[in-house]
Amino acid sequence: MIILRAATLAALFLVSMVQMLLAQDVTLTSRDGTVEISGDLLGFDGEFYRVQTIYGELTVDGSGVLCEGPACPNLEDYVAEIALSGSDTMGRVLIPALVQAFADRNGYRVTRQRTDQRHLIMTLAEAQGGRIAGILTLRLTNTDEGFADLLANEADIVMALREVRPAEVQRIEEAGMGDLTGPRRGRVLALDGLVPVVARDNPLLKISTPDLARVVAGDVSNWAQLGGPDAPITLHLRGETSGLWQVVEDRLLRPAGKSVAEGAKRYDSDLALVDAVARDPFGLGLTSVSAAADIKQVPLSGACGFTLGADRLSLKTEDYPLSAPMFLYLPARRLPKLGRDFISFTRSEAAQLVIRRAGLTDQTPEEIAINAQGNRFANAIAQAAVDDGDVVDLGELQAMVTALSDKRRLSLSFRFETGSSRLDAQSRSNVELLAQGLEAGFYDTRDMLFAGFSDGEGGAAANQRIALKRAETVLAAVREAAETASFDQVSLSADGFGEAMPMACDDSAWGRQVNRRVEVWLR
Incomplete structure (x- = not known):
């Protein structure tokens, strides 16, 4: 274990040095000397160089060129570096669990290092010999920050609790990273849902989506308006920068032409929100299905008599109207082979089992x-x-x-x-x-x-x-x-x-x- 930790620290030191050097020029020369490309090295995936040149970003097959310059990587001791940024909800539990399962299947040992509350570094080392094969850095913030990091070339993959927005699509495409709405650029990793929750003793049995929108907008502010006691409704909602809150805006408020009421209580996590609602007899909150196992969930209804609850099958079939897919977004550039193998693994049956164990709905x-x-x-x-x-x-x-x-x-x-x-x-x-x-x-x-x-x-x-x-x-x-x-x-x-x-x-x-x-x- 001491040897592995030493190797991990050495690899992290090398990575930090490489990142300092990446801003320096490199020159790629064909082996016959007839073609020469100069520019800033943006990345190397073990096979291909990505270089920012006067002609734009170019991807060059490493087997056909010689690299000169202080930023040129060591081809013999190459370590795959992959940066994921975005949803804290996905990055704290689901992604690390999938990385661990991927490592177990492929004979890697995993060490974890938290540099601060927002960063998790997972190092994959070969079980035999301890050679560092890859370093995955997870920046745990929110979906907005994930797309911003991608634009800043500080992330390779975005963890998102919502679809990419048109303005983000445009900026990312203008930056030469492809159309994130195109084939294989965005994939649903797992499924969750947005569900209204109340305290166990609250008599509310169902609520229509129009009424739910009116409650969140403040148009309905008393339980008597929903057939309950004469008492004000206390709103419990996620923070404005959270991906789950953006699902509320996209799926609930915007279709009704509404905006959120003033005075709602805001929370940085689903668990904090659920705990507050459980202790508030007159509270109503909106949270993820995966976080609502121990609190009363309220089914959605309509005037015609239909009632829809958020269960595994209704989420998987998208019959439940307030679904909240968890996305991975990948720009139009090559990941290291380790990264490509991990992305492929997320569609495997082993990965679906991990997703189910995390309390989410899988994609099988x-x-x-x-x-x-x-x-x-x-x-x-x-x-x-x-x-x-x-x-x-x-x-x-x-x-x-x-x-x-x-x-x-x-x-x-x-x-x-x-x-x-x-x-x-x-x-x-x-x-x-x-x-x-x-x-x-x-x-x-x-x-x-x-x-x-x-x-x-x-x-x-x-x-x-x-x-x-x-x-x-x-x-x-x-x-x-x-x-x-x-x-x-x-x-x-x-x-x-x-x-x-x-x-x-x-x-x-x-x-x-x-x-x-x-x-x-x-x-």
Whole structure:
């Protein structure tokens, strides 16, 4: 252990020296001497150099050039350096647990060093001999800071509790790091959700998303307005810079055109928030599902009678409207091989087990039998009888049941950005997941139906056409992503069922968004 710690300190010293030298010029010369590139060395991944030149950032294969200059790395004793920055929630538990599992699988020993409350350094050393293979530095702040560090070339990977914002996409693309909304740039690592919580003795049994937005905005400030006692509501919320709070803004307040009420109590962690709500009989808080195991969670409801709780399957299928995916964002540049191997590992079954043990919802696609979806079909039957006073054609419901009755639903769902034909970030990640399964032959000899659904606004025939178009769009995206799949081994088709199976009430933007979706059904 003393030898390993000494090696770790030596490696950290070398890393710090290299970082001091990276700002100095290097010259890369082809082995025949005909090509010469000079500039600032931005990074070396063990195989390729990244150099800032007068022509912009260039990536150069190290096997074809000779490096001259004080910043040139030692090729024989190369140590992979990877910096992750962003969400404190992800960086304190989930990422270290995944790194440890990755190390165990690949024969590395891990040592951890905290330089301060915001930085964790994880060193991976070979079990035999103790050679340092890689150093992962985690900066634990918030999602905003993660994207800022990426722009400043101080991070290789961003840990985010929200989607990258358009302004961040533009600045990062202008900096030459690619389009973070493009394929394989952003991936969902795990799934969490945003859930209202109250003290155990609080009588509140459910709350609609419009009412929840009004509570957070201060328009509803007394429990009597929700059918409770005549007492003021105390709001407990996360800090304004936390990724979870930004989920509140994106998923709850912005669709309702609301802003947060003044006087809400703010917290730096979910645990502190939950503890405060548990001791406040008149408090209402918003926290992550993973932090709410020991407090009363309040399901979301609507005027039409639907009630949705935040459980594992409702989060995985995105049926729960206030989902909170955990993202890893990677710029368009090569990671060291160790980093690429780690990113690949995060999609493995071993990694999904780690995610489940951390109290989060994993990304492993699951098949859900039709007899386990009775509530969904009950909702469909209830809404097919009468909808806003107009009789809905029960023939559409019968056609849907006939098409789906011999199939099982896959837990991957697909939704589109508001007012757009572009898939949202979680759905783009789901396209990659499904494409990987097709490439691996997991669905060979199966029939795969992409089933499109709509909200209840507009005429039934128009909604059916819109739903079919969405299903065809997702099918095409999956086909394009599954480059090596044997499509002659699997049958892919699309159909649209319009408003035949609503998941939530159409009386709010949240409910309509949940209802506009594409599902995958297998036979």
